[in-house]
Amino acid sequence: MSICTPPRAAIVACVADATHDEPHREGLAQRLNWLRAGVLGANDGIVSVAAVVVGVAGATSHSGAILLAGLAALVGGAVSMALGEYVSVSSQRDTERALIAKERRELREMPAEELEELTDLYRAKGLSADTARQVAIELTAHDALAAHLEVELKIDQADVVSPWYAAFASAVAFTVGALLPLAAILLPPEGWRVPITFVAVIAALAVTGAVAAHLGGASRLRAMVRTVIGGALALVATFGIGTLLGTAGLG
Template structure:
């Protein structure tokens, strides 16, 4: 029977973007709402601010992620084109280079040359992209996927504190926002760690502590003002 293994490396691209987006959406929106709640803003002003944060943040996350990952994709394409030209110009030198890589990983010279010969006969460009350039199909840059994941996850994350604001009485908004957001972020951090195969508790504690600092900072700033709008 063929042995099968399930790894999580293929999830890294969308998981990174989705977790970053959801975390940012929840933290930034909740911190903003806590700050203006401490400044005694009206309920309608808080909801409008939250919605504006959701829309602007989603677009900003999508744009930033797309530009960043597209730059990575362009770099990968340029490296692939250069490698293609080098293979066409001097295949023997590229064969020696690939064999040298395998020797550095522990193969003896004869075996390294044989492996390089067989892999280059099967897919020379693929072998060099993977073993020389470090470009793997599972971790290859996908700009559109990353942008959509960031935008949607930011919107989902931002929707949580907005919903809490809409359903919570004004006298309890700050306390409920802080507690509910920290719980939600801890759950999100633990879930993301579990999906990625990492320990859940350190991830949950890490995001909870930093989020508490962010909300505490905006709460302190908001308390200095009394806008009443």
């Protein structure tokens, strides 16, 4: 970003640079949306499939039954995650498009009022009345719609999120996450299956919790503890249920 200097023209140029030309912002919404869907998908894949296979392992030691249950949970979960992300992000995209269309219509029908609104927004950011007016005039002349979307709605019309990216990322991440507990429960000797799965799942959840916290700018430790405790409770509950059913002869 360029360094602002006192003259009004320089201030206007700096505002325009900050609004439109920072290279690290290109595709930011897409990348964050993709990462969010990926991390959440991996976390769900780990917990969901681990809970299923550990529960089945508590009821029976038959590898075929554990594999079948794990694969069913993997496929069903991946499809469900993809559909859920697609519907959710499609709603977000439709809302953003509607807001863009509304702003475009207002600029066409009431340009003077929109110019005043943009001026007021820049005044609220700390610019003087004269400077805010000049900034609004020049940015409106350059790209009125982009200026309003950026300042008023925090939307970049070239970076509207894609539901397909989110759905794909979520499905792939869920599948990758699900493969961990599936391998952990099937590869070790029978007596070590459940303990190794517990350890592998807890470690993986700690990683996904830390990554999710990093993306959101939150406390990593708190996110890791929250994610690990939730996953551990799910495993203990399903393993206990599976063991009870197996003891009762229902496994």
